[in-house]
Amino acid sequence: MALILNEEQIMLQDAARNYLRESAPVSHLRQLRDQGSIEGFSRELWRDMADMGWTAILVPEEFGGLAYGYTGLGIVLEECGRTLAPSPLLATALTGVTALTLAGSKQQQAELLPAVAAGSHLLALACDESARHRPAQVASTAESVDQGYLLQGSKTAVVDGHIADTLIVNARTSGGISLFLVPADSAGVTIERYPVLDTHAAARVIFDSVKLPAGSLLGELDEGQDLLDRVLDAARTGAAAEMLGIAQEAFARTVDYLKQRKQFGVPIGSFQALQHRAAHLYAEIELCKSVVLKALQTLDEDPLDAAEAASLAKAKLCETAHLATTEAIQMHGGIGMTDDFDIGFFLKRCKILEHLYGDRYFHQDRFARLQGY
């Protein structure tokens, strides 16, 4: 598989870039924040995304989807990263759909996927129980009871938990870990929205003796850990794609500024101290482009073997997008610290994504383990 986009993918990239530049530039996010948006995204924008088919990219054709693959969705997420367009694409269209297509029964798929593809149903993966991502440490339980399960426990940092219609939850069952589809309005589910630093929100979710029918089990009983890892690896790759957009945009804005801003009678971009840091960052971003594309292609071509590429991509993007956004602030000087100026939004969104589904330390460790050390 050549590490380049094909013509169709390039067309999708252009279309996404043009649409987002028009309809969801950074000022769109700023406006949501200034309005005190509770949901953290615009339903109107989301409808447009659904109309363009973005919500259906991963959905199989038999359920009204496009079955266009991760590379396609990754391209769109990268463009969303460039303009910081907030939407449930990552949580619903990528993470949620991955879980349903990998493990959903025909009935579960038929019930949920068409609505997801149409943009009318939102999903959220509720897997973290501690502030640091440790997906194998699970205290929540789902006890087998008469014709179903009894779910008990709590989750934190649930992306889009405050807007989801269905939650995907991992819990301990008699012989292992299992995943469940939990309607957000089930009796006993409490969802506490909390704002996070980039004007998005997340949620803590408490499950207090939630009764689940037998049909809510996603995949095989007790076999949920491997499934969760695969879902997470897709989610990590999606997050890395978004960070690639953030890194490139923050860098492009910085390089522009280096050419415009004058001090000592010359553009600051003529100072070699800044040139070399910019050139180094350029090199790191080139590496990022390769590793994200590789991880997306691996999800499409070789999905059973995607763990290493996903960790590699997430770790590298955590490192480089962080560097790009922090250098962006520094090289803009004082104006970079002002709220009126957009560059700070990139730093904030990047920090959220750095923490999401494992930071660079988590993935560095996982990468080493996968190599046998």
Place this chain on the structure above:
Amino acid sequence: MKELESFRKETRAWLEANCPESMRHPYGSEADACWGGRNWTFQSKDQRTWLERMSAKGWTVPAWPPEYGGGGLNSRQVKVLKQELARIHARPPLESFGVSMLGPALLKFGSEELKKQHLPPIARGEIRWAQGYSEPNAGSDLASLQARAEDHGDHYLLNGSKVWTSYGDLGDWMFCLVRTGFEAKKHEGISFVLFDMSTPGLSTRPIKLISGKSPFTETLFENVRVEKNQVVGQVNQGWTIAKYLLTHEREMIGDSSQLRAGSIPISQAAIRALGTDNGILADSLLRPDIAQLEMDARCFQLTVERARDEVKAGVSLGAASSMFKYYGTELNKRRYELLMSINGSDSLIWEGDAGRDGYLPKSWLRTKGNSIEGGTSEIQLNIIAKHILGLPG
């Protein structure tokens, strides 16, 4: 696709039959590399056999046209050949500046006569080339070079000196930048010329390096005769060729600082030296740095692949070779720093077989030159800043 698969099959079978067993291991010391040339003494019969068999197939330069000693393979076939060589950990049959530097420049800028004269002996490993670029006062600022070639009708007489000539004492021929235009601006009076290093008036003086070896020389010219038919391209327009060659040199240096054919990944070296405990390296201090290096190296390798795929799709690499040179060499320095740490005090042993005759510390010292030779890291960053990012001078 099918053709490629049958090419793979044939290649695999041919390599199985023709690559001597002793050539299927990583280099154990510098002496294991085969450089060829008039004065070469083969280290073993296998080393000679391997070179002869590969060059007879044109596979020392698989992508060159057959009429110049190449294999005439397309880029997909070259990739397959490389994969198959790596599969059996085969050593390169030939290390050569002729192959990696002069060849591409001659193929692009050389006359038919020069190509016919010089390329086949390069492919066969019969003539070893040295690079005469740097001078005592022209390093990073290469275009300020002063070696003077004066016009004497059908030939030039060359006076001046070059420095840091890698293997200058073992070279048979030199490709050299000389000043032929004395009034012109510094970039416009340079010619790219070729001459036999046994020409009277040429002498070399060894320069000993920190790695102990002395494969470097100062190269002195006193009325050295250079034939006019050995000018590559146009007189006074050598700078374009010089830069083109440098992009190849940089790719080669960036590339070869990646895993050499047959060498083992650093994690394997670490596991061997330090052991594991429940699948985790038994040294929690070094582990993060090793993982980070391996991740960066993997991302870099993917970028090399992506660039090749882009070139195939018609996008030119251009100034990006500076990025590969910069990143690849800095990675290699990090790799050797870590190898030194992994091997602890054993890495300090300079002589004797237990320390494999100091191969590690000598290699470590040698890597310090990676970010200097072929244009320093700082120069590569300057090029990226100006020519890729468009930052002001």
